[in-house]
Amino acid sequence: METLDLRKELKQYYLPSAKKIELIEIPAFNFVMIDGAIEPDASPGTSPLFEQTMQAMYGAAYTLKFMFKKLPENPVDYPVMALEGLWFVEDGQFDIRYPGNWKYTLMILQPDVVGAEHFAEAIEQLRKKKPSPAVERLRLERFQEGLCVQTMHIGPYADEPATVARMEAFAQENGYQMHRKHHEIYMGDPRRGDPAKLKTVLRHPVTRQP
DSSP: OEEOOHHHHTHHHHOOOSSOOEEEEEEEEEEEEEEEEOOTTOOTTTOHHHHHHHHHHHHHHHHHHHHHHTOSSSOEEOOOOOEEEEEEOSSSOOOTTOGGGOEEEEEEEEOTTOOHHHHHHHHHHHHHHSOOTTGGGOEEEEEEEEEEEEEEEESOGGGHHHHHHHHHHHHHHTTEEEOSOEEEEEOSOTTTSOGGGOEEEEEEEEEEOO
């Protein structure tokens, strides 16, 4: 059985240092993706729709993993990668303290061996095992983020603005400006550990300042 050590191969993209901000080019990767929104007066931790969306995402990711592991010929084993979120608002300023108007795209990276036909088969299996409206919104898409600033944030999500401010200062000092969506990569589960030790990769695309 072939084993893909994605965590080792992609370490530079998913395990940055928490001690510094870095400028890094992010290549194109395959992702299972889904779009959604947090309901007014709710947060990701209290939204039933967000919970349903996460279940669909992990359902697809694990279904694909076991499909490849059980192939009768040339089976492949690989880890399910971390959940990622692109967060934004359609009007106003994104503020992590006020999630009631947030939009999001959730993503889980897939190895290049996963193609459209495999994804379609996984979705059909999910429809039979765990049907939900969220399953019907899943898609497989190639996404390239390009040049970004990133770092590892350690601590609760509520403390992210200070880290983002450091990232923005670093970008400006080096002649760049941050733009587009707030990207979080969840390296820990806030439900199972100490929030003070929670690890989240923060990433923002940048462009050269005019």
